[in-house]
Amino acid sequence: MKTKKWIYRTGFLLWIFSGSSLPYASGQEEGLKAIDIEDLQAHMKFLSSDELAGRATADSSILVAAEYIAGELQKLNIKTIDDNKDYYQNYTLINSMYDWDRCRITIRNEDREIPINTGEFYLFPFPEGSVEITGEVVFGGYGISEPGQDFDEYSGVDVTDKVVIVMDGAPLDDEGNSRIENVSVSGYFRFFSKAMAAQRAGAKAVLYVYPPNSEYGGLLDEYPNFGSYITGSIKLKGDEGSGMNFMSGYTTKLIMADRNVAEHLLEGSGTTLESLQEKIDEELKPVSFTIPGISVTIRSAVTEKHLEVPNVVGFIEGSDPELKNEVIIYSAHFDHIGAKDEDNIFNGADDNASGSTAMLELAEAYSLLPVKPKRSIILLWISGEEIGLFGSRYYSENPLISLDNTVVNLNMDMIGRVKSEADTGASIHMTTRESLFVIGGHQSSELMEINNNVFEKQSLTPDYSLNDRDHPERLYYRSDHINFASKDVPVLFFSTGIHTDYHTVRDTYDKIDFDKLYAVTKLVFILGYEIANRPQRISVDNPYSSWGR
Secondary structure, three states: OOOOOOOEEOOEEOOOOOOOOOOOOOOOHHHHHHOOHHHHHHHHHHHOOHHHOOOEOOOOHHHHHHHHHHHHHHHOOOEOOOOOOOOEEEEEEEEEEEOHHHOEEEEEEOOEEEEOOOOOOEEEOOOOOOEEEEEEEEEOOOOOEEHHHOEEOOOOOOOOOOEEEEEOOOOEOOOOOEOOOOOOOOOOHHHHHHHHHHHHHOOOEEEEEOOOOOOOOOHHHHOHHHHHHHOEEEEEOOEHHHOOOOOOOOOOEEEEOOHHHHHHHHOOOOOOHHHHHHHHHHHOOOOOEEEEEEEEEEEEOEEEEEEEEEEEEEEEOOOOOOHHHOEEEEEEEOOEOOEEEOOEEOOOHHHHHHHHHHHHHHHHHHHOOOOOOOOEEEEEEEOOOOOOOHHHHHHHHOOOOOHHHEEEEEEEOOOOOOOOOOOOOOOOEEOOOOEEEEEEOOOOHHHHHHHHHHHHOOOOEEEOOOOOOOOOOOHHHOOOHHHHHOOOOOEEEEEOEEOOOOOOOOOOHHHOOHHHHHHHHHHHHHHHHHHHOOOOOOOOOOOHHHOOO
16 A cells, blocks of 8 residues: 655645645545555656657557556556447548658759759648649749848749749848848748748749758758658548648748759859858848749659557546436547657657646546546547647547536646746746646636636646637647537646747656646646536536637
8 A cells, every 4th residue: 555645845845635724525535645656757757768759649659658558547447438448549540751752853954854862852731642843943042021121032033933942041140140120030930931922922832941051951950850740741530631731821832952952953053052142141132033944843742651549548437327427538648749769759758748647646546436426537648639639639529428428628738847947938838836827717617616716725826827718829729628628518728838848858757846746636636526526517608619710
């Protein structure tokens, strides 16, 4: 039998819910006793280990994680409700990848077509099938169009229905900042802003290359974790329109190419990419021109592979003869973004081995209750979150218990960190040891009231600063709860926030604050238990379907 202790860590006293100061509903105590820091550490150590290779949904490592979770459920004698009674709700993804044997870039010079050694190149958005683009070629410098700054690289050159060579970045000052106002030289979306500028000018396609003075050879050198978005496309079978599309609304194709493509196309023009960049940077004036006598053809082809992947589902049957037909769904995704290679693994300890680990302790807590809550509990570990919220989309459209009988979804994603000195910057949003981001509750004022009442009795303070549905970070729409909310199931989403290690190889076991993870796990258990035992189902007074989205 496990021994429970008071836990004190430097600077933080974690109040461990003593019955004298924090009263619980009758019967909760055995469940709370089951939630244990040593267990959290053990589950986390395995789920975030190198052996799981980053738990990418399209990789076999996700099956190892699923087997581990299912094995823990079996040890706890938790029931199955899936068709095969193996804890797995399987669904199929269509994984489209480039067929590099059929992809090539060629130059047409007079009547000759000359293939060039390009290396791999990538189209945005990922092509649905074979694509062929042919056009005359224009060198467009950095592809910047800021007429108000007297720097418009499309002024004086006709790019209509042509292919434009565009360099990444902009002319830089000594601090590495753009010398052209309003032009960003960092972040993913600088690529798309240049594509939009080319589209406004009438270009057919953009050949996007990193300039000679860049420290990067290509996009994946700068953003290795972006590989899953540009080297292939994954969609849910039966819902082929659900894939991630970062360029919705763009008609101009954006082609990420090796620098030598631009060098080959400039041959015979009397200049080089390096000399052109130096001229622009020195004079701060556009030098765009049509490359005479040639056209380029870009051909891409894709191949498809069907992948069967699982959600993992456990079921705790309620104790009330009637109310047990209603369910509370706890959820957390257990996939991550894989590995670049064996030395660069995206372990995803916080994202989201933390939520998955908490769920395993919730499973044990509910399994050990001498009297189960009145309503039933579904424990749902979700795959495919990182590549398009696919597992939760599939469950919400193929629920194992009708969503009409689903009372609430309590979702956990990244719940194991506290703000550190490194967590600075506009995109960084982190909580302290004493606080927790809460997102959701908009659909049900009663749910929000219950949530606030539970927080009042715990050691954590709710932080609603990211809970605006129109917040720039859009967190309301970025985790699995949104697929339940969109079906009018009330949701609450808990997170300790987005840190500087998000989606990097630095999101590792040693960065987890287990006191914080322990506190969050306890709180979410108490909240779900409270909702499961209410005599009346919580009301939905502001359904998602009424929001006009």
